[in-house]
Amino acid sequence: MTDSSPVGGAPLGTSHAMLWTDGAARGNPGPAGAGVMxxxxxxxxxxxxxxxxxxxxNNVAEYKALLLGLERALELGVKRxxxxxxxxxxxxxxxxxxRVKNAGLRPLYEQALALLGRxxxxxxxxxxxxxxxxxxxxxxxxxxxGK
Numbered sequence: 001m002t003d004s005s006p007v008g009g010a011p012l013g014t015s016h017a018m019l020w021t022d023g024a025a026r027g028n029p030g031p032a033g034a035g036v037m038x039x040x041x042x043x044x045x046x047x048x049x050x051x052x053x054x055x056x057x058n059n060v061a062e063y064k065a066l067l068l069g070l071e072r073a074l075e076l077g078v079k080r081x082x083x084x085x086x087x088x089x090x091x092x093x094x095x096x097x098x099r100v101k102n103a104g105l106r107p108l109y110e111q112a113l114a115l116l117g118r119x120x121x122x123x124x125x126x127x128x129x130x131x132x133x134x135x136x137x138x139x140x141x142x143x144x145x146g147k
């Protein structure tokens with residue numbers, strides 16, 4: 001089940017947006033969820049979504065949250081995107097600073113690169129967990145819905 005909350009007045013084709021993503025697994029692996037918060041630079045919410053992912057690992061949940069957020073941003077016509085996530089592994093893999101050693105993450109990584117390539121510009125930032133509370137809350141709500 002998906003909880004998608006695009007804001008009625010948000011302009012389609014917004015040229016620039018910020019995407020916060022978080023994946024969570026209770027146990028690793030365990031019940032997992034993805035959370036995304038997409039906002040304009042002024043702070044207007046374009047999309048807020050939490051999704052249950054089933055039984056998986058935290059790293060898979062992080063990638064699935066990113067993919068969900070990238071898809072929403074593309075659907076809304078965002079051209080330039082700042083991605084913020086509290087997964088250092090995710091950000092460093094996407095920046096090419098870490099290799100993707102886990103075979104299960106490789107297809108998700110490749111899908112993420114393909115989606116990132118559809119934007120005119122992207123910036124990937126690792127943020128501390130306390131600066132990602134909205135996406136974290138949505139990821140945990142996704143897990144709660146799956147119970």
